[in-house]
Amino acid sequence: MSSTDFTWLIGGPQGSGVESGANIFSKVCAQMGYQIFGKREFYSNIKGEHSYFTVRVSDENIHSNVNDVNLMVSFDAETIFRHYDEISSDGGIIYDSELENITTDRVRTLDTPFKDRLHKLLESKNKPFTIAGVLELATEKGAKLYPVSFKSLLEHLSEEADNPRLRGLVRMYNVIGVSLTLGLIKMSSTSLVNAIDDIFSKKPQIAEINKQAANYSYNYASDNFENFKYNLTEISKQPDTILVQGHFGTSLGKMVAGCRFQAYYPITPASDESVYLESNEILEIENDRPGSTIVIQTEDEISAMGMMIGASLTGTRSSTSTSGPGFALMTEALGWAGINEVPIVITLYQRSGPSTGLPTRHGQDDLLFTVFAGCGDFPKIVYASGDIEESFYDTGNCFNYADKFQIPVIHMMDKFLSSSVVTCKKFNPKKISIDRGKLLDKVEGEYKRFAFTDDGISPRSKLGMDNGIFWNTGDESDEMGHISEDPQIRIKMMDKRMSRLDLALESIPINQQVVSFEVHDYTIISWGSTKGPIIDAQDMLKKEGIDIGFIQIKLLHPFPTEYVKSLLKDAKVLIDIEANHSGQLGKIFKQNISRDIDYHILKYTGRGMTSTEIYDSLKKIVENKAAKREVLSHGA
Amino acid sequence: MALKLGDYKTDVHNDWCPGCGDFGIVNALQMALYEMGIERDKATIFSGIGCSGKTSHFINTYGVHTLHGRVLTFAQGGKLANPDMTVVAVGGDGDGLGIGAGHFVAAGRRNIDMTYIIFDNGVYGLTKGQASPTLKLGEKTKSLPTPNTNSNVNPIGLAVASGFTFVARGYSYDVRHLKDLIIKAVKHKGLSFLDVLQPCPTYNDINTRDWYAGVDLAKESMERHSRIYKLEDTQFDPTVNYAGEVEVNEKLSQALIKSLEWGDKIPTGVFYQNELVSPYSTRLIDKIPNYLENPPAKQIISNAGLPNTDISKILDSLDV
Numbered sequence: 004m005s006s007t008d009f010t011w012l013i014g015g016p017q018g019s020g021v022e023s024g025a026n027i028f029s030k031v032c033a034q035m036g037y038q039i040f041g042k043r044e045f046y047s048n049i050k051g052e053h054s055y056f057t058v059r060v061s062d063e064n065i066h067s068n069v070n071d072v073n074l075m076v077s078f079d080a081e082t083i084f085r086h087y088d089e090i091s092s093d094g095g096i097i098y099d100s101e102l103e104n105i106t107t108d109r110v111r112t113l114d115t116p117f118k119d120r121l122h123k124l125l126e127s128k129n130k131p132f133t134i135a136g137v138l139e140l141a142t143e144k145g146a147k148l149y150p151v152s153f154k155s156l157l158e159h160l161s162e163e164a165d166n167p168r169l170r171g172l173v174r175m176y177n178v179i180g181v182s183l184t185l186g187l188i189k190m191s192s193t194s195l196v197n198a199i200d201d202i203f204s205k206k207p208q209i210a211e212i213n214k215q216a217a218n219y220s221y222n223y224a225s226d227n228f229e230n231f232k233y234n235l236t237e238i239s240k241q242p243d244t245i246l247v248q249g250h251f252g253t254s255l256g257k258m259v260a261g262c263r264f265q266a267y268y269p270i271t272p273a274s275d276e277s278v279y280l281e282s283n284e285i286l287e288i289e290n291d292r293p294g295s296t297i298v299i300q301t302e303d304e305i306s307a308m309g310m311m312i313g314a315s316l317t318g319t320r321s322s323t324s325t326s327g328p329g330f331a332l333m334t335e336a337l338g339w340a341g342i343n344e345v346p347i348v349i350t351l352y353q354r355s356g357p358s359t360g361l362p363t364r365h366g367q368d369d370l371l372f373t374v375f376a377g378c379g380d381f382p383k384i385v386y387a388s389g390d391i392e393e394s395f396y397d398t399g400n401c402f403n404y405a406d407k408f409q410i411p412v413i414h415m416m417d418k419f420l421s422s423s424v425v426t427c428k429k430f431n432p433k434k435i436s437i438d439r440g441k442l443l444d445k446v447e448g449e450y451k452r453f454a455f456t457d458d459g460i461s462p463r464s465k466l467g468m469d470n471g472i473f474w475n476t477g478d479e480s481d482e483m484g485h486i487s488e489d490p491q492i493r494i495k496m497m498d499k500r501m502s503r504l505d506l507a508l509e510s511i512p513i514n515q516q517v518v519s520f521e522v523h524d525y526t527i528i529s530w531g532s533t534k535g536p537i538i539d540a541q542d543m544l545k546k547e548g549i550d551i552g553f554i555q556i557k558l559l560h561p562f563p564t565e566y567v568k569s570l571l572k573d574a575k576v577l578i579d580i581e582a583n584h585s586g587q588l589g590k591i592f593k594q595n596i597s598r599d600i601d602y603h604i605l606k607y608t609g610r611g612m613t614s615t616e617i618y619d620s621l622k623k624i625v626e627n628k629a630a631k632r633e634v635l636s637h638g639a
Numbered sequence: 640m641a642l643k644l645g646d647y648k649t650d651v652h653n654d655w656c657p658g659c660g661d662f663g664i665v666n667a668l669q670m671a672l673y674e675m676g677i678e679r680d681k682a683t684i685f686s687g688i689g690c691s692g693k694t695s696h697f698i699n700t701y702g703v704h705t706l707h708g709r710v711l712t713f714a715q716g717g718k719l720a721n722p723d724m725t726v727v728a729v730g731g732d733g734d735g736l737g738i739g740a741g742h743f744v745a746a747g748r749r750n751i752d753m754t755y756i757i758f759d760n761g762v763y764g765l766t767k768g769q770a771s772p773t774l775k776l777g778e779k780t781k782s783l784p785t786p787n788t789n790s791n792v793n794p795i796g797l798a799v800a801s802g803f804t805f806v807a808r809g810y811s812y813d814v815r816h817l818k819d820l821i822i823k824a825v826k827h828k829g830l831s832f833l834d835v836l837q838p839c840p841t842y843n844d845i846n847t848r849d850w851y852a853g854v855d856l857a858k859e860s861m862e863r864h865s866r867i868y869k870l871e872d873t874q875f876d877p878t879v880n881y882a883g884e885v886e887v888n889e890k891l892s893q894a895l896i897k898s899l900e901w902g903d904k905i906p907t908g909v910f911y912q913n914e915l916v917s918p919y920s921t922r923l924i925d926k927i928p929n930y931l932e933n934p935p936a937k938q939i940i941s942n943a944g945l946p947n948t949d950i951s952k953i954l955d956s957l958d959v
Contacts, residue, residue, distance in 0.1 A: 033959035245957035259948050261940025264720050285927060287949040294938045294948065295927040297719055301712070302745035309705065309712025309742075313685070314720035316703060316713075317936035321720070339706055399946075429954055437941035466683050466701050466717055467724045467936065474696055476704035477688070485651050485696050486704075 007037070007062045009188070009233050012075045012089070013180055014055035014082030016112070017048050023202055024177030025056035026424065028184065030198040032060045033246045033426050035190060036238035040065045040535070041424035042611060044638070047271070047362045052112050053081045055639070058424075062238055066390065066535030070615035070637050073233055074187070076180040078153055080105040080134055081112055084121060085639040087137040092145030093232045096138065097183050097224075099176075100150035107132045149187065149228045153179060160219045166212070175216045182217040186224025189234045195221065243429040249421035250276040252391040252430075253350050253414070256398025257322060258286055258296065259432045262348070264314035264321040266299045266307040271363050272421040273324040273352040304329035308336040308349075315345050316475070318442060318465030320402055322348040327356045327369045330413075334376045337411055341381030343475045343484075344453070344461070344500065346405035346412075346440075350398075353417040355609040364609025365418040367531055367582040371590065373413050374560045380497065382504045384408070385560035387415035389518075389534030392427040394420065397557070399435030400515055407440035407510070408503045409460055415559070419532040419582070419611040446471040451482040455495060459502040504561040516558040519570055525625060526552030526574035528567075528600075530559060530588050532611070533580050539614035540621060551578075551621055556588065562595040571598075578624060580604040582612060586632075603632045610638030644673045651696045658848075660837030661690055661758055663811035665697050668727065668756070670814070671821035672700065677725050685714035687730030687739065689765045691758035694729045708738030711746045711755060718753050721936035722920055725825060726753035733763045733771035736792045740772075746830060747801025751919040754824045754831045755803075757794060758811075760839040761846055768842030781844045795898035798832040799891055799911050805831035806894060806911040810867050811838070812848060816907065823909065829918045836867075836905070856903060870897070870908030879913035887913065 011028065015021045022043060029039045040059040046052035057068050071091035077083050080102045090096055107118050122132055130136035138148060153176055161169035169175075178199065185195055196214050203210035254276045257265065267277040281298035288294045297314075301307040307323045314321040325333065330351055340347050351373065355366030373385050384404050388394035394416060405412045441462045452473030454461045461482075464471030474484030479496060481487040508516075520538055529537055534555050541551050554570055556563070571577065579589040579600045584607045589600040604620045606612050616635045623629035647669040655661050672682060682700040686692045688707035695702030701724075705713045714728035735743055735757045746755070761774040768782035772792040779786040798806045805827040809817035817835065824831035838848045849855070853864035870877065875897065879890045894911035923930045941947055 030959070240959065244959050245954065246959050247957055251957070255950055255953065258950055259946045261938070261946060261948065263935035263938050263940070264716070266716065283953065287952070288939075289942065289947045289949050291939065291947065292929060292933060294933065294940070295930060295935075297923065297927075297930075297935055299716075299719065302741055305709060306712040306742055306745065309709045310716030310719070313703070313713035313716025313718075314935060315716075317717055317721035317724075319720040319935040319938075320940065321716070321935075336706060336709065426959060429958070430950075432946055432948070432950060435946055436944050437946055438944065439941075465721075465936065466703075467681060467721045469680055472680050472699070472701055474702040474704065476696070477706055478704070484702075485649075486693070 007060065007235060009061070009074070009235060010057060010059045010069055010072050011184060012055060012057045012072045012086055013177070014053060014075070014077055014086060015079050015177065016050065016081070017045060017052050017054045018050035019079070020174060020177035021054050021056055024181050025058055027178065027195070027198045027202055028181045029058050029246060029424050030201065031185060031190060031194045032058070032235070033244065034194045034197070035235065036240040037062060037235065038065050039246060039424065039426045040067060042068055042419070043422040044610065045363050053085060055082060055086065060235065065539060067539040067614040068611065070613050074184060076184050078176040078180055081110045083134050084110065084113060084137055085117070087141045090141050090144070090146040095147040095149055095187070095231050096141060097149040097151065097180065097187065099153045101152050101154055103133070103135045103138070103150070105134050147231060149183070151183065151223065156220060156223060160216055163219065164215050169212060169216070172212070175213060178213045178217055179220045182220035183224040186221040187228045187231050189225070189236065191237060192218065192221045244426050245429045246424065246426050247391055249391060249423045250279055252388070252394030253324070253398050253416060254279040255430060256395040256435070258283065259435050260320060260399045260402040261437055262296065262320045262322050262402065263294065264297050264311065264319045265323060266301050266310035266314070267323050267325065268301050268304045268307050268329060270326045270329045272354055272418045273326045273329070273350070275421065276324040276350065276352070304332040305336065308333040311347055312336060312340050312345050315347050316466045318468070322350060324350040324352065326352050326354050327372070328359065330369065330373070330376070337383070338377035338379055338381055339477045340411045341377060341383060342379070342477060342479070342500070344409035346409055348401045348405050349411065349413045351413050351415050352421050353415065355607065361609035363418070365582060365611045366607065366609060367417055367533070367587070368584070370415070370530070370559065370583070370587040373415065374591065380501065382408070382410050382501055383560065384410055384412040384507060384558070385415060386412060387531040387557055387559055388420070389531060389555050389557070391420055391423060391425055392430070395430045396434060403436065403438040404507065404511065406442060407438055408507050409440065409463060410503055415531055417532050417582070443468070443471065445469065452484050453480060453482045453496070455482065455499060458506060459499045508561050508563060511558060513566060516563045517566055517570065518555040518557065520553040520555065521550070522554065522570055522574050523550045523552035524575045525578060526554065526571060526576070527578045527580055528554055528556060528588065528592060529580040530556045533582065536612045536614040536617050537580060540617035543614065543618045544621060549625055559588070559591065562591060564595045568596055576601045576624070578602045578604060578621070580617065582606050601631070602629060604635065605632065606635035608636050608638060613637055642673065642676070642679070644670060646679065647672050647699050649697055649699045653697055655690055655693070656841045658840040659690070660760065660811035660839065661694070663814045663817065664756065664758055664835055664837060665694050667814045667817040667821055668694070669698060670818040671825065672698070674818070675822055675825065681723065682725040682727070683717055685710050685717065685726065685728040687734035689731040689734055689763065691729055691731045691734070708734050709742065710734065711739065711742045714753060715746060715749065715751050718751050719919070720934065722752070722931055722934050727756065727825065728753065729756045729758065731771070732757050732759040732761070732773045732794065736772040736794060736797070740792070743797065744801045747798065747803045749919045750802060750804055750829045750916055752829055754821070754833065756821070756833045756835060758837045759794060759834050760837045760843055762839050762842040764839050764842055778845055781842055793898055794834040795910050796895050799894045799898065802916070803832040804829035804913045804916045805909070807832070807909040808834045808836065808907045810836045810851065810907050812851070813867070813907070816869065820909070827912065828914050829916060851905070866903060866905045867907055868904060870906050870910065877909040877911050879915055882915045
């Protein structure tokens with residue numbers, strides 16, 4: 004049996020149910036045994052602008068999207084205008100036949116630069132500026148068209164079910180689109196019905212009419228659509244598989260790691276995590292009464308940071324979740340946490356900057372900013388996860404680093420991860436350990452919060468603890484925590500705090516610092532969410548006999564210089580892959596390793612990288628046809 | 640062993656200017672903690688930045704000297720995580736009503752059970768006397784090159800409008816009265832605010848100790864002329880006695896009107912108190928019934944180095 008690799012795209016105006024449609028589709032495919040990699044793209048807008056979801060389905064483990072779409076389902080014109088050219092030569096388009104005569108000018112959300120490019124192309128190909136025009140281009144490339152009038156589908160359905168209310172229910176277009184798809188690819192309809200029940204579990208009446216629509220559309224497609232290459236039959240499920248959304252890794256990780264206080268200010272794409280934590284604020288505790296996470300929505304990110312630090316001083320594992328602009332506001336208090344040796348975890352879901360930038364789009368623009376964030380010299384840890392599954396375990400580690408080294412930890416995530424929906428191995432909470440470092444249970448005798456010790460870490464009391472009184476100040480301080488401007492104390496305190504950077508490098512297990520996916524003559528260095536598309540591209544090349552190495556750097560600050568150096572000693576050509584403009588990891592690499600990066604593969608359109616793009620660029624590099632700086636641009 | 644007043648004092652050298660009004664406040668605070676018998680390790684003083692920011696180092700309880708304008712954020716986080724602690728936040732008027740004004744307003748909306756004391760002197764002392772938010776329009780204190788071009792913030796009015804449920808004013812040279820106000824504020828169930836008039840002898844040459852004492856108003860006769868008077872010596876009733884729109888509105892409005900009184904007569908004492916508004920802990924208990932018995936700081940999160948949080952139900956719901 005040949006392997007299945009199928010990419011499906013659903014698009015529509017924001018608010019039209021694109022996301023729930025994609026969730027139903029993903030759920031059905033996952034239940035049929037397939038691996039899922041889904042990704043949502045959307046404008047900074049509540050209703051009306053174009054959003055779309057790409058779901059890649061495979062019987063093998065996948066970690067990325069690819070460029071080609073094998074089947075697109077669209078109930079609005081804009082989706083067709085924007086994505087017709089992504090359909091593979093063996094692919095298809097299910098679309099609302101009522102749209103055929105719609106001109107580009109009728110679609111107000113099509114922006115001028117896009118329209119200008121499209122018009123130029125249609126003109127050169129002698130096609131009208133209509134849906135029919137772009138569909139001709141798609142069919143000329145080989146795509147099959149599956150037109151259906153969504154309106155008459157609803158009318159027939161309403162007659163059949165003898166329910167006139169169904170007639171105008173355009174809100175069900177998403178479910179109809181999904182059902183037509185499943186009918187076309189011959190996926191079982193039982194799991195479709197189950198998935199609808201799941202998604203609308205709180206609204207049984209809505210579930211009921213959606214199921215009617217689903218069955219009707221499914222049958223319509225089975226009866227009327229034919230000659231499609233892709234049939235996805237049920238395969239055997241991989242055991243212990245879950246379907247998760249992007250923020251589940253860090254949210255569930257925080258619950259398990261014992262984070263009991265989270266303060267945040269709403270910002271895309273970070274707030275989902277806090278909202279999820281609050282939705283699950285009461286926690287089940289083994290053999291004990293319930294626990295809870297106090298989630299506070301503050302007046303701004305400055306307050307979120309202050310509250311989190313205040314809570315951490317009581318011994319509570321505390322955190323916040325934010326994005327670049329919010330983190331920019333947090334940097335003053337980050338230094339306070341640094342000089343006061345306060346363990347905190349900031350989960351930083353990056354998006355595209357600068358400033359508001361592309362607020363709902365992806366970017367890895369904040370690496371240099373994060374490494375250097377805050378005034379003055381103070382130690383911090385900057386740590387990056389490569390995928391959602393990893394982020395669960397990494398969250399546990401980040402809290403341990405914070406406690407052990409009494410240091411702020413910034414856990415780098417991004418929009419690519421946050422808006423993904425993927426299958427992965429079920430998280431195992433018992434693989435997370437909890438190490439509170441030198442946090443005291445009780446204090447005996449004279450206590451000095453910032454006592455000088457051999458390893459540079461002082462035993463830590465907590466606000467409200469018997470006999471553990473201490474003082475904090477953002478000023479330089481003595482061992483008690485009182486202000487001191489003495490030059491000798493200054494030297495000792497600075498040395499004490501900064502020494503934990505070395506301590507972190509010595510004591511964080513090496514496999515938590517850097518993950519090596521082989522090293523070859525050509526080796527990639529990268530960090531964060533590029534991991535998925537990189538390992539998929541690596542795999543594609545391997546199948547052609549081309550070996551490319553890859554090291555994923557997770558600990559970005561302090562930088563594991565010696566280990567990275569030793570890993571890369573046999574690599575002849577270094578390729579830096581990042582979703583930013585300046586190759587920020589490359590700069591950090593050069594600063595620490597004094598070695599040049601040979602090629603950069605960069606993307607800063609705000610859309611995530613696909614494995615196809617990386618594959619193409621890597622191939623150019625090994626064929627010696629690449630520019631020193633390959634800039635990627637796939638994605639609407 | 641019973642604690643003495645001296646136990647609430649540290650031996651940290653106090654470098655405030657001679658005659659500074661801050662001394663009265665720190666003394667009153669120590670006296671209040673002592674009189675209430677609050678264990679030293681069950682109280683935290685959070686402070687902002689500036690001369691007043693050093694307060695936490697002079698008091699022998701937990702002391703957290705935070706950032707300019709941010710003291711309320713740290714204090715609220717600490718109190719939420721460990722609600723058993725007595726929390727007092729202190730800072731200057733520039734700290735709380737200038738750079739920190741947003742936090743001031745937001746704190747009022749939450750009504751967390753703690754106390755905030757503003758050392759109100761009309762100037763930024765530690766940066767050499769610039770105009771602060773409570774300095775009146777057109778006034779020119781010693782180191783201002785030209786008269787103040789901004790109108791002043793009304794701290795009492797802002798607190799009342801923001802939702803603080805205990806709003807009072809003290810005077811730093813009436814230490815006993817101030818101590819009594821601090822005790823009332825700390826005992827209040829909800830967020831209490833104390834605006835303490837505090838002459839800066841170095842930079843504010845307008846609102847001086849003599850000015851508050853009304854020396855300029857003195858006539859040849861020996862009649863009492865101090866500008867400061869106490870609301871409790873009048874018929875003023877600051878307390879919201881029953882839940883009802885008319886009662887609440889009346890008490891809010893009279894507090895606001897009273898807060899506008901300035902000049903030859905300056906009221907001190909309690910302007911407004913409403914214990915019928917739910918403190919934040921009650922709002923949390925509505926969602927998390929055992930919040931106070933098992934608050935974040937007291938929760939056990941691991942067992943022999945392994946997590947004890949059971950998320951299996953959530954994980955099972957994600958099974959494909």
